[in-house]
Amino acid sequence: MNHTAVTLPNKSVRARIKQDQSWSEKVFLILMYAFILLFSLVCVIPFWIILADSFASEASFLRHGYQLLPNEWSLAAYKYLLHGGQFLTSYRNSLFVTFVGTVLAVVMTSMFAYVLAHPKVKYRHVLSFLTYLAMVLGGGLVGFYIMVTNWLHLKDSLWALIVPYVLNPFYAFILVAFYKSLPYEINEAATIDGAGDIRLFSTIIVPISKPVIATVALFYAIQYWNDWYLSLLFIDNYKLHPLQLMIRQLISNLNVSSYVGGGAAYQVAAPTSAIQLATVCLTIGPIVLLYPFLQKYFVKGITIGAVKG
Structure with a gap:
């Protein structure tokens, strides 16, 4: 009765396969984190622009438009809203x-x-x-x-x-x-x-x-x-x-x-x-x-x- 011998990979081959899998998982995680970070920035940046430019002076806003950081800061808008x-x-x-x-x-x-x-x-x-x-x-x-x-x-x-x-x-x-x-x-x-x-x-x-x-x-x-x-x-x-x-x-x-x-x-x-x-x-x-x-x-x-x- 013939028995077919099953050869298992040695330890070095198994270690190489495991290392390749770990590298692929790391690359996948890095790409996923980069995508999530980019998507979060796309969602957060408009809110930050609205918040930052609400403290901009009117002259600066008319001159430069929307900015991440206004050139001239002012509380005039909030003072106008809270007045009265x-x-x-x-x-x-x-x-x-x-x-x-x-x-x-x-x-x-x-x-x-x-x-x-x-x-x-x-x-x-x-x-x-x-x-x-x-x-x-x-x-x-x-x-x-x-x-x-x-x-x-x-x-x-x-x-x-x-x-x-x-x-x-x-x-x-x-x-x-x-x-x-x-x-x-x-x-x-x-x-x-x-x-x-x-x-x-x-x-x-x-x-x-x-x-x-x-x-x-x-x-x-x-x-x-x-x-x-x-x-x-x-x-x-x-x-x-x-x-x-x-x-x-x-x-x-x-x-x-x-x-x-x-x-x-x-x-x-x-x-x-x-x-x-x-x-x-x-x-x-x-x-x-x-x-x-x-x-x-x-x-x-x-x-x-x-x-x-």
Whole structure:
């Protein structure tokens, strides 16, 4: 009986192969790190230009344009924005609307979505259809204005900026899809243990759903923070203007004055270009600071989706 001899590579050959693999891995890692560094610079440089040039003098900005480091530094744009206190008032209004609106919207949307997803709710399909119609059709601008001003009496009130966005059908359907992916045996086990619907939802469903709820909360926060349309419709008292409408009015007035005046003297008195960059730096702060607190929930949501898939 013939046996075929299998020759294994000697130690020197195996060491050479291992060394070649290690060199190829090192080259691959170097290329990947270089690509990531280049991509990060492409993303960071525009933000740095906006931040740096917001401290540039108007004369330097008009003379040299956008620069990584301005030739002449100035705080004129920030002094102009903070002068009079309206900017801080509008900032406070936007923070209040964003915080209160996001909390109320997340609570209302998560509970409403749980009703739509619960298999024991009798008219859940009817409610889902009506929610879908509200998302697709809408009520029209005239009916919406009459409802907020005449029926709800929210004219010149910060609640006029909160109530219309409390329940977004699209975000509700995102939560419905997640709730339906949860095994119904969890509900049955909690019911057997004596938990009611409110306790079941608050102590079991909500902790499990933290990743998707955090995602919806971030969407709501961005929506409330960036909205200026509702304040343009319902807020006449400038003391109640949120930050976005205040900036819109400010930039519009600066552009009109600069266009009508047409002189360099006005542009030096009111640094139009630097003010536009300064407003970007001041308004983007809360959203940028909010994301690190929600990042772990995004990562957890991706992990849950990978395991379920």
